[in-house]
Amino acid sequence: MRLWRLRRAGGETAAATPAGLQRGQPHKQVLRPVSPVFIWVTLAAGLALDLLPWGRTPLVPDFLALALVFWNIHQPRRVGMAAAFLFGLLTDVHDGALFGEHALAYTLLSYGAISLHRRILWFPVLSQSLYVLPLLLVAQLASAAVRLWVGGASANWWVGLTESAVGALMWPLVNWILFAPQRRPISRDETRPI
Template structure:
């Protein structure tokens, strides 16, 4: 992988972590998508690399540290997302944008279930129904995020 692509991966993941940590009103936070998961799915789909699992785990640990959550919770769930997308990369790239949108929501639901299970095992915390609301915003935002990152990559190629 080219150094420019690696820099772009790290920059987009840092931006996703920043978006997830920004203070928003509670009503907006209820619908806030899992930005880091969306970006990891994008890079796993478009630039499959063996280092991407390491990046996913590292940025997941960064999220754990910044959120004050159980160390490894986000890292483990993001490694699971990266593995699943990398495993079925060829099939996923041949789907339409709308099918891929639904698959992304299912992957994020899987991620949510993993994190909820870890919270339940560690703290006996039962998730609430409103924990599913970010999946709705991810459903709407995924095509736009994919379009934006595709345009950035095309712009880098032309320079």
């Protein structure tokens, strides 16, 4: 177990356990390392959920965007903007949208999540959804701006707004599901340090 050293006023050092080892705080748990296979399977599952024939139902969020935001926040070195761009191109091919529309939106989403990931991780899961909402809105606005710029018909703006709002409301559930394989079981062994 790694201990941190704190300097007191008299110059002596005292060992302190990190705040992440306290029980009862689900957003501050010691987690197992994430498998790269699990990361890519969840991104593929998000893409597969987006490929289902939902239509433009306003209460269905962009599952791939949620998975991208989650992994960009929690594993920014493993899932970057290149992955977001490639998944955006796959989404464009499936939707028959302007080639690069979703790629640009997902790349901007990924950039925002990576640049804010340290700040977002300071907050509990419910507060994190307040940061996720603007990220999802920016992705929706980028997609709508590309459609308007090329002269295409604009989709209803409220559909993108409700997709983003539902995605932000689903953020705690997404966190719980994607962290499930990493959580350590509650152990009754009191002699184990972690």
